[in-house]
Amino acid sequence: MIPFAPFEPDRTRYAIDASTAQINAIPVKDGWGPLPDLVPVSQALNAPCLGAWSVRKQDGTYRIIAATATDIFEMSAIDYSWAVISGPSAPYAVPVGDRWSATKFGQLLILCNLGGPAQYLDVDVGTEFADLPGSPPWARYCATIGEYLALGYIAGHPNRFMLSGIGDAGFWTLGQRGCDLQDFADGEEIMNIQGGERGAILSHRTAFTEIALTAGGDYSFTTRVINPSRGVFAPLSVVPIGPGNFVYYAQDGFFMGVAGQPIGAERVDMWFQELADSQYLNQVRGYPDPFRKIAWFQAQGVTGEKFLLGYHWQLDRWCFADNNVSEMCIMATPGITWDGIEALFPDWDSADIPWDSALLSGGALRFAAFTTDNRLGFFTGEPRAARLTTADVQLSTNSRSFVQQARAVADCPDFTLTAITSDKHGGARTEGQPVPPYPATGVCHFRSSALLHAFRMEIPQGTDWKHAIGIDPVARPEGRR
Known part of the structure; x- marks a missing residue:
């Protein structure tokens, strides 16, 4: 199995224990879990x-x-x-x-x-x-x-x-x-x-x-x-x-404590410097999500869009989200009633709040944020669209490989897998077409020949899943060229 490794974009893409591209997933003990979407609940501030x-x-x-x-x-x-x-x-x-x-x-x-x-x-x-x-x-x-x-x-x-x-x-x-x-x-x-x-x-x-x-x-x-x-x-x-x-x-x-223990060196520091706009680095803001044990850092990218970089302090792992929020905070949920749902959404079909959401019981402290249109919301919604990518791996020793199929080791019912190939280390990478799993077996079928293979798993918005661990490919050796 090729694992969905920790997000460490400063590392090489050939390291099997690191990944250079994970989006909208948070670290869990056995791999990665979903990042809930922000659900706006308030009217807008002026x-x-x-x-x-x-x-x-x-x-x-x-x-x-x-x-x-x-x-x-x-x-x-x-x-x-x-x-x-x-x-x-x-x-x-x-x-x-x-x-x-x-x-x-x-x-x-x-x-x-x-x-x-x-x-x-x-x-x-x-x-x-x-x-x-x-x-x-x-x-x-x-x-x-x-x-x-x-x-x-x-x-x-x-x-x-x-x-x-x-x-x-x-x-x-x-x-x-x-x-x-x-x-x-x-x-x-x-x-x-x-x-x-x-x-x-x-x-x-x-x-x-x-x-x-x-x-x-x-x-x-x-x-x-x-x-x-x-x-x-x-x-x-x-x-x-x-x-x-x-x-x-x-x-x-990025560092921890008064002793200055490095937590970002050779992992995310260089990537962050390149992605963030250098004019606004002194305005980087952080806030804890104590329920998921993640310290979220918000920065403005060179494109003008803001993003979130998260550090899970118990697992000592990083994650990345493309949320563009304004202010983050820990907030008591207001307790939304049936009448309140009607006040927030134009109709019942538009109400994307899970029925077991903490929003429906007032007083629960949750990680919250304000949207770019100044509405208070809570990260209690459906899972955001996520993208998980493996390292570039040589599946057959000293030779190319022909990948016939791959299985996602995950409890996710809806996803696609894309094979990313290259013919040599340092060579151009080619992306194939996204392949959905065969309904009866959950297997994605490929016909992919290359020296190196990586796999990208894309999970649609709102898909119900808890864990994604890695990709288990089936391949046979080919020649050296």
């Missing part, structure tokens, strides 16, 4: 989303919040429309290329960006956002660290880090109640804050710093550089994957 969150109230229900460059909205659970809940400082002015940063501080949802004052909402009883009290500085990033609200990349001071007073997100008088700041001489600008109960990790452009909270004394925190030679190039690419661990995009590729 502008591109620059941040979205689901926040849990104390009664166990969720509120769905989204923000644009000028306003903040809440989604209705009845007709999935968006109501403006902006504060008195609106319309906001998020800088071009920037996004909202958010953190939950107790029952307060706090949002910030460099273009105006930080905003807050009591998620239990609040009806609209307001300016955060205490006149905190404008900042690009916010996080909760123990009992402090932390701000990083302060307007006019990109290397500055600041804590509020202890237990009070609205107290910003320096020197009192633990409110303090630090300007970092090394590492350049702050790119990300990952907060925890006892401290945080600051990602700089060229370094990583550990923040440790102190118990009393003259300082509320201490700092320690934990990696002086590795940092984050794309600030929005940092994806938490566990306590104290994360993956990110640096100037020379």
Whole structure:
């Protein structure tokens, strides 16, 4: 059997344990599985989303919040429309290329960006956002660290880090109640804050710093550089994957953790550099799908279309999807009723939501995204059209092969196989015609003579399948020419 190997396009196409072309399939333990399609559920925002969150109230229900460059909205659970809940400082002015940063501080949802004052909402009883009290500085990033609200990349001071007073997100008088700041001489600008109960990790452009909270004394925190030679190039690419661990995009590729363990070298780094538009590499964005254990990185290609590159952190494997989405997020499903389905689709035949979908039960947290027309959707739909390709393999030792048939080792009922042949290593590759399986046996019949054979399996949109492992060809040896 020729396996559908891990997606590692930096490798040679002759390596049987690597594949240079897999699209819209995700890694599973025994090969590859389907990538669910994005199902839009909301009405459209009036502008591109620059941040979205689901926040849990104390009664166990969720509120769905989204923000644009000028306003903040809440989604209705009845007709999935968006109501403006902006504060008195609106319309906001998020800088071009920037996004909202958010953190939950107790029952307060706090949002910030460099273009105006930080905003807050009591998620239990609040009806609209307001300016955060205490006149905190404008900042690009916010996080909760123990009992402090932390701000990083302060307007006019990109290397500055600041804590509020202890237990009070609205107290910003320096020197009192633990409110303090630090300007970092090394590492350049702050790119990300990952907060925890006892401290945080600051990602700089060229370094990583550990923040440790102190118990009393003259300082509320201490700092320690934990990696002086590795940092984050794309600030929005940092994806938490566990306590104290994360993956990110640096100037020379993809890495894991503060130690800078390479995860993309000799696998996807060079391919990514060639596919992505170099002008927008610092805008690469990452977001975790914790249910499938995949960190998705979105980039803009040289054609102008966006794509997704995924890293499965438990299986240590990569995948690729051609979804062109705008904003990604983890969102509580709204719970679509029968009336809600009628509100979303023109007729029942158009409703492509599986009946066991999490969309039909509200409150389930799922990986979500906004479409290019600004509608919130969930990756809970039917499987996307997928394409899986094997390596170029010499099936007969020291000779050509004549392939008579091939069987897909997969539980997929609907697909085609295409034989891709070449007469020598480094020679031109020729693609045959797609061949469907014979209904009675599931075998695809070929008459293909070549030195090297690869097989491409194409699975149509909406096909019900779970696993695709590889191709089992039947071939007989031929001569050397």
